[in-house]
Amino acid sequence: MLTKTPLDPWIYSKISGRVGMAGRLTRMMIESYQLHQLKATLALAAEKSPFYRRLLAGLALDKIGSLKDLRNIPFTTAADIKANSMGMLCVSQSEINRVVTLSSTGTTGRPKRVFFTTTDQELTRDFFRCGMSTLVQPGDRVLILLPGEVPGSVGHLLAEGLQRMGVHAVPHGIVQDARKTLEVMEREGINALVGIPTQVLALARFGPPGQNNYGLNVKNMLLSTDNLPRAIIAAIEKAWKCRVYNHYGMTEMGLGGGIECRARTGLHLREADLYFEIINPDSGENLPDGEEGELVFTTLTRQGMPLIRYRTGDLASFIPGPCPCGTVLKRLTRVRDRIRGRVPLGGGGYLSMSMLDEALFAVDGVINFKAAIGAALGPDRLSIEVQLAHWAGREVLDLISKSILSISVIVKNVHQGYLTLAPIQVDRSAALWPPAKRYIQAGDGCVPRTHF
Ligand SMILES: [Zn+2]
Known part of the structure; x- marks a missing residue:
């Protein structure tokens, strides 16, 4: 019997407000909570943010009666964040605890700046704690191969989340020299890690096939990126005899978006903090489960800089049917390509x-x-x-x-x-x-x- 994703009881607890209480999560519960939070987010944005006041002007926000009505709300894009990040704020600047500046991959344009309050960051830390319990347990020793020196950075929040569950986090940062990182793994008795696919592949392929024993104590790992190739999963699992889990997220989502359960047949999403849609990238129409399109999300609990129908530029689809782990949470396919x-x-x-x-x-x-x-x-x-x-x-x-x-x-x-x-x-x-x-x-x- 497969263990149900830990996101299920976590989301039940967040929605019901009954911390630590067991209960049966239903789609109806999730959707009525999401509708409530969506309306609160729209009201907050229209009241506090000059950008959203303009964007939402003339729309009958009080008439929104179902999640489908969200389809009448305009999209936001990366270009909006570049041009208006300050105007998207719903709190005073003194309440912002962390600003992430994302440089543009193109040749033109300003960088994107994304703002978080202390409360926003706590939501991320809590998601990391819950999500990681899919693959690690108290006493495990986890190497974090993500940038983590600055408080509030992805590696730092992850380390804090892991410490809360009694897991020993070993912050490392980006791998530059594979041999040195492998020596750290040996010295620290690492048995799980979180990293970027090509970086971990370089560790797993450091020695010739069959002769790389450094990573053999690693039992589980989480790889996070926009594309996690099957070929990389196969290579790492073969070299180290471990299990690879996929996480998907982006800074705009509050770093975390979704994580696979033990069934590893799709990503379960942070449905209490984020509302996801799949749209036809050309027409903007919502697509049914099973059809690939652009992933769009709306923040449900973000205070500093809510994002409404934000177009990620990433392609994915919802997987129809229930997950073998038995949750009612949705499943997203792995995100392989950008539009x-x-x-x-x-x-x-x-x-x-x-x-x-x-x-x-x-x-x-x-x-x-x-x-x-x-x-x-x-x-x-x-x-x-x-x-x-x-x-x-x-x-x-x-x-x-x-x-x-x-x-x-x-x-x-x-x-x-x-x-x-x-x-x-x-x-x-x-x-x-x-x-x-x-x-x-x-x-x-x-x-x-x-x-x-
Ligand atoms: Zn599942």
Whole structure:
């Protein structure tokens, strides 16, 4: 019998206000609570924030009688945060405890600034405590491979959440030298970790296959990102004989969004703090469960800077039917691609980073790669630079080439003369590349296409 996600009793307790009391959560309970919180959030935003007062002007907020009525409320976007972050505040600046500045991946535009009060941060800490209890228990020793030096940063809040449940948190930060991090794991007796997929892959592939014993005490880990390739999960689980869980979240969500339960068949979401929708990115219409579209969320409990129908730019779908763990909470598919991350090819079809991820990370010895595509003249050219484990030989390059040519849209476009493949570049430096949003970049000398 599978253990039910710990989010279920946690959300029951938050909704019912009966802390620590067991009870049966129902969809009706969740939805009536969400409607109540949505109306409170809209009222707060319209009253306190100049940006939302303009956005919501003329809308009959008091007529909202069901979650469906939210469909009449306009969306907000990353561009709104860039242009109006101060105007979105619903508290005075003195009540803001943490500001996160997110630099833009594009070439233009201001950074995004996201504001949190002390209460907002407590909600995140509490979610981390609850979510992590899926995979760790009191007495475990968890290495945190996320930025965590500054109070309020993701690693710091996670460490605080873990300490509350009697788990020993070992803050580490981003991995730069795999050997040093593996030595820390050995010295600290680490048996669980939280990190970024490519970074943990570099640890798991540090030694040749079958000879990397450093991580063998790790039983469970949580990997968090926009895409967690199946090939990375398989490689890590094989090397370390552990279980990999997926978390999805973004700063705008209050860092945490959803986490897999022990069934690992989709992400359960923070439904007491966030209301999620899936929309058709072109029409803005809501899509039924099972159909992939853009993930949109509304904060239900955020005080400092509520976000209303915020378009994440990420693609996902709700999984129809109940989870094997027995909860009534929804399940979201893994988020693999961003809408703007799909590059159309001249001969038809599109290429995305997640397709390349599955092909390249399946090759043992690959620890990271960058991809660029574009053409100043003539057919598109796909360039790939890989970072290889120190033990990987030239034969790995042949395997990579073969693996790239297993992607049908690439084969089709190469055969039709719309795509060429540049020789693979190799970086063998021991220092890991700093983690960054991974997407297909515009090739040298190319005009970035609209979707970049
Ligand atoms: Zn479940």
